[in-house]
Structure formats: structure tokens, C-alpha cells
Amino acid sequence: MRKKIVAGNWKMNLDISEGIELATTINSHFLTSPLEGKEVILCTPFIHLNAVSAIVKTAGVSVGAQNCSNHKSGAYTGEISASMIHSTGAKNVIIGHSERRIYYAENDSMLAEKTAEALRNNLRVIFCCGEVLPERESNAHFDVVKRQLENGLFMLPEDDFRKCVIAYEPVWAIGTGKTASPAQAQEMHHFIRGLVEKHYGTKVAADTTILYGGSCKASNAAELFANPDVDGGLIGGASLLKDEFCNIVKAL
Ligand code: PEP
Numbered sequence: 001m002r003k004k005i006v007a008g009n010w011k012m013n014l015d016i017s018e019g020i021e022l023a024t025t026i027n028s029h030f031l032t033s034p035l036e037g038k039e040v041i042l043c044t045p046f047i048h049l050n051a052v053s054a055i056v057k058t059a060g061v062s063v064g065a066q067n068c069s070n071h072k073s074g075a076y077t078g079e080i081s082a083s084m085i086h087s088t089g090a091k092n093v094i095i096g097h098s099e100r101r102i103y104y105a106e107n108d109s110m111l112a113e114k115t116a117e118a119l120r121n122n123l124r125v126i127f128c129c130g131e132v133l134p135e136r137e138s139n140a141h142f143d144v145v146k147r148q149l150e151n152g153l154f155m156l157p158e159d160d161f162r163k164c165v166i167a168y169e170p171v172w173a174i175g176t177g178k179t180a181s182p183a184q185a186q187e188m189h190h191f192i193r194g195l196v197e198k199h200y201g202t203k204v205a206a207d208t209t210i211l212y213g214g215s216c217k218a219s220n221a222a223e224l225f226a227n228p229d230v231d232g233g234l235i236g237g238a239s240l241l242k243d244e245f246c247n248i249v250k251a252l
Helices: 016-032 046-055 082-087 098-103 108-120 133-137 141-152 182-200 202-207 218-225 242-251
Strands: 005-009 039-043 061-065 092-095 124-129 164-168 210-213 232-235
Touching (some): 005 092, 016 242, 039 092, 082 108, 108 124, 108 141, 124 141, 133 141, 141 182, 182 202, 182 210, 218 232, 218 242, 232 242
Parallel strands (some): 005 039, 092 124, 124 164
């Protein structure tokens, strides 16, 4: 079913006590201001997952990781498996964030393996796609996003695809303060929904949740979320600020 979701990506920020404090305040906020059908996901560093999962008990709020290994288990020093993530109580995982693609050379085939591994372990996947600035400037952005989705996600059978959320994050807008315009976001989200329709049919396309990410904040969230194909946001920097984050959720 298509959902309205705001997911916070804490990235590599906050020590354990700061993470607990932020999760506790956000959890209490949504206890007193119920989400009424919307969902909030807190994607924390791995070491916070267990503690934050124990705190987050409010209806509609869940926890996610920001990455997982493409391997099941074994001699992969420093890696964290999808089953380990699931065992913390986390329910979601971000796959294919541009910072993973760019800084850690995660390619489409590795991301397809990560996605499959996450789904095998009952995690909902938030699959990121998006172009870098030169790709947009050369009008290659639709081709790039199509390739990322076809190689990383559309190999899934329908049942598994339905357990995924897509996040469109133009790389030039991430952490730069430069947001895609509402029209640019809608244009790409509409294109993505069209791709889903081609692969899985009209019903699945209508049910697919597509989030926008890239310098989304309380002051621009409402105009982005007002678009018919934008179902919420993946929020980086602003997810670390309790009031800002809660106001973004309010704008949805
Ligand atoms: C992100 O990292 O997914 C993101 C959207 O970051 P920011 O909101 O800081 O641009």
C-alpha cells in the first residue's frame, strides 16, 4: 500500500547518548501528536539501532539502518549483516544512498545483492536513486535513474518489490542546501512511477511509495510534498534537529 513516510537519515552523527536523547524526544512528540496514518523512520548508525529500537514504541515510528552487507555472514571484518540489523528490532534499511555509491564504490550489482539480502531478512528497503549534477546538466538524469532502478530493484518479483520504498535523491541537492524545485521533483517521481508501471503494472505503481531527498527542510517540505507523486521525504541534516524534523513530518 502507498504510504506517507518521513525517514530521517542521521548519517555518521550523534554519539550513543545524543542518539538516545533525540530518539526519546521524537518518540514522545509523536505520542502526544499522533501520526494519523503517516510513518516516521529513524535511520541511525548501526551502534544506535538496538537502543533506539527499544525507545521507539509510538505507533507509526520505526527504526532503520543506513546500509547492510551483501553477504549473509562470515569473514567480512567490519561489516553488518541484514540479519544482525533485524535482530536489533530495526525494521528498515537504506540501500544505495549516493554517499555509499560514491565513497564506497557500491555498484548496481552489489546493491541488488544487498536489497535481496535485506528482504530475505524481513527488512523494508528504502532504495535510493538519483543523478549527479553533470548528469542532470547533460540531460542524462532520466537514463541514470532508470538504470539504477532496473539494475538494483526491478529484478525483484512483485511480492518483494512491494516491500520496498524508492527514494529519489538528486545528488546535487544532498547536503548542499540546493533543493530540487517542486516541479523537478514531481517530474522525476512521475517518471519513476511510470517505470514501475512498465515493470509491475498499474496497481503496483499506484501503491509504490516514492520519497524525495535533498536539502528538504521545514520551510520547503510542504511545497515538495504537495506534488501528487511525492509521498514523503528522506531527510539528512534536518533529521538531527528535533523541531525541524517534526515540522517536516507535520508538512506531509
Ligand atoms: C540524505 O542524506 O539522504 C539527504 C537527503 O541529506 P540532506 O537532507 O542533508 O540533503
